[in-house]
Amino acid sequence: MPTRIDARFAALRAEGRAALVTFVMAGDPDLETSLEILKALPGAGADLIEVGMPFTDPMADGPAIQAAGLRALRAGTTLKKTLKLVADFRAFDQTTPIVLMGYYNPIYVFGVEAFLAAALDAGVDGLIVVDLPPEEDAELCLPARAAGLNFIRLATPTTDDKRLPKVLENTSGFVYYVSLTGITGAALADYSGVAAAVKRIKSHTNLPVAVGFGVKNAASAAVIAANADGVVVGSALVSAIKDSLDAEDRAGPGTASSVASLVAAIAEGVRSARRLRPQSVSPLKKLFDAFAKVWS
Template sequence: MTRIESTFARLQAEGRKAFVSYIMAGDPDVDTSLAVMKGLPGAGVDVIELGLPFTDPMADGETIQLAGQRALEGGMTLDRTLQMVRDFRKVDNETPIVMMGYYNPIYARGVDTFLAQANEAGIDGLIIVDLPPEEDEELCIPAQAAGLNFIRLATPTTDDKRLPKVLQNTSGFVYYVSITGITGAAAAQAADVAPEVARIKAKTDLPVIVGFGIRTPETSRSIASVADGCVVGSAIVSEIAAGKPVEDILSFVASLAAGAHSA
């Protein structure tokens, strides 16, 4: 079992929902980013999504785009992102890490080389938002063969005809995008999410985790109550962008995690 799979198995056995947090690697700088990352498990985070900065993040809203720009301007690269994971693993060998980003930097590195480096660094899964299921041979299949989970996104526009294709090679968990559009947009509504989560769960045994549009502990709780957990990204990145101390950022994360865990 991967760290992702064992974490969700444990949470299910405990009857608890998962809280997943996203941060951008290197935002606003490597030291601050790593300090936040190291503090996330203690704040109640079950799975860490680590953004890989990219110059053309088409699925991201302004908050995440700006975070990526700050990271890139600070000199963040794929190699430095992998080193950040290695540094995290020196103090935490249990918390799953999912790298989230775009295919171009991986393609440029070479898939086999990247997967070997990701495995060695301690990455457990990938979310690559610009690789559709039709391109599974590019990265998804090799990643799974290398022991990494490949997590796919389902959206409100993923209809019953498309859903089996999305699910066919997905592992670890399914990430359901609660709203149409980009990250950091409208607020998620549990009443809208619940039937969609049920529809996906009828087709897979994988946990379904809901992200996009979650900014408060109350929303975190309401969304987690109708899914297997929730993801918060833009709200946390906004706290980082505001220049708040690491302790304050982690306190905010803890409030969101407590919301999800109380569901």
């Protein structure tokens, strides 16, 4: 049975544009503000939302997302409260796909069977669990898929053609291509390799390919959207949240609106790329330079 993720990518494919996938940490800087931010994202232009599950040892995350997780944990955010946050969002929005992203330890402690039941009840559509390799699919991936959740995997520049089929074997929803090696929040210096990487992954799968890491603004989003099925932005949004807080990391009246404003600008970049998809627009650097002038 198709999930909200499948339906959203199908609709955007018919529309002829890429998806904007936004990441925010559950409970950052507090649960009330976090819900306000989530509610603002679809109206600002987010097509799918990744919700981070706060964890004390986020080994793949850079300083911005690590700090967001710590703020959320200090605010009392737990996995149970993260699921409640999704359920509260679902009372407001029944159509925007929600993907929980994080690490396996909190799920393991919660209990896989109980977690999957609670996630479905809350309205979660998919999972990204970065520290469970395909060799451990029986732990969570296969039960999640059997329960009706998409299980989304990461591919990286070091995932070669020999490894890729194993990574994709039980992947569903979409493939998340991490466009650089390293931690979240790092800058992508060269966008020219993204198109080739997406093409290579698509030679192995019919799933949509969303590209993340290094997306900071409308210009970088537009370049990626010209070649990928989705653009993922996370650290830039988390940094916008941080910049809106006071010296004691408390939310202000403009916290949610500051995030929404950045999402709206990036969404415009993603949507503008639809008009620039034809092969006549080349090379890729010329496209990037044009958008950089507009949104610099």
